[in-house]
Amino acid sequence: NAGVTQTPKFRVLKTGQSMTLLCAQDMNHEYMYWYRQDPGMGLRLIHYSVGEGTTAKGEVPDGYNVSRLKKQNFLLGLESAAPSQTSVYFCASRRDRGNSPLHFGNGTRLTVT
């Protein structure tokens, strides 16, 4: 049981380039989330999804797009990367409608030069 898997683990982009981060979960969870972690700022919510085919904005959505075409996958896209998007990105999922813990992947470290 792999849980939440993120690919790639590391990436370096030049300003203006685009990329997609992939998150896959094998726990049949409905809810999925993308967070970014920056020094001194904790984890901030970028976008989330409450089910297949749905997405919604979190606290810091600007510069990112997401898609949830399949229940098990949640993709985070950067159309035109900026140095301010240098961060560690974490995907998380959780089980059900009520309160339940988030399960996190191991993160993607992205550097934009």
Add this chain to the structure above:
Amino acid sequence: DQQVKQNSPSLSVQEGRISILNCDYTNSMFDYFLWYKKYPAEGPTFLISISSIKDKNEDGRFTVFLNKSAKHLSLHIVPSQPGDSAVYFCAASSFFSGTYKYIFGTGTRLKVLA
């Protein structure tokens, strides 16, 4: 506007002693609180949670206390072990726009000295 605050960026404790990590929140709509542990180059791992209808929850060496009137929660680790050295995040959730949103604090780095 930081709704969940961890005011101590770091904490050092001797092995075998108690570690107390603190967290304050501002939004009275939060009804579920969690603690996560994070090692370098790994994702946060869920430790323990508490619902707002309780004031204490225990799981082995870990106990979380909730003081709703003070909008304060704490995590006690007894006894502390070197393997507990990590960054600890508290989080709070409330129902908003059709789902539960989870807001995280900035983390406290715990170092347990052997």
